[in-house]
């Protein structure tokens with residue numbers, strides 16, 4: 803019996819047939835299994851040979867339940883994303899209105915160069931907010947969005963500044 807093709811080194815048709823049957827000794831079976839473990843070509847051929855025959859049909863369709871679950875999951879993800887954005891906006895607005903931005907970047911001790919830079923940046927942020935407040939009296943309808951996005955910007959800028967200073 804020739805299990806391997808001398809020319810290509812792959813498993814022969816005879817080898818596959820023997821593998822499917824019950825006539826192989828332990829050593830030959832091991833040799834074939836070892837070859838299958840690394841040879842994609844023979845593995846695909848073996849899968850093709852063993853997968854012949856009709857496909858199993860589920861007793862009921864799985865398409866609709868699966869699609870329903872996928873749609874539900876999509877809604878949850880969207881909802882979470884929206885929630886995250888509005889929480890960030892609320893947080894930024896609250897911090898802004900209570901003056902916590904200054905507290906967040908407030909300096910207690912030391913007078914290093916980075917502290918100085920931070921103070922300048924903080925002053926710049928306050929100026930920008932003041933400017934925004936003045937604009938708001940002119941066009942109240944337009945500025946809510948600006949207010950929120952600017953508050954979020956300043957919030958993250960302040961956190962980043964603080965992180966850099968802490969290092």
Ligand SMILES: [Zn+2]
Pocket residue numbers: 811812813837841842843844845
């Ligand atoms: Zn092979």
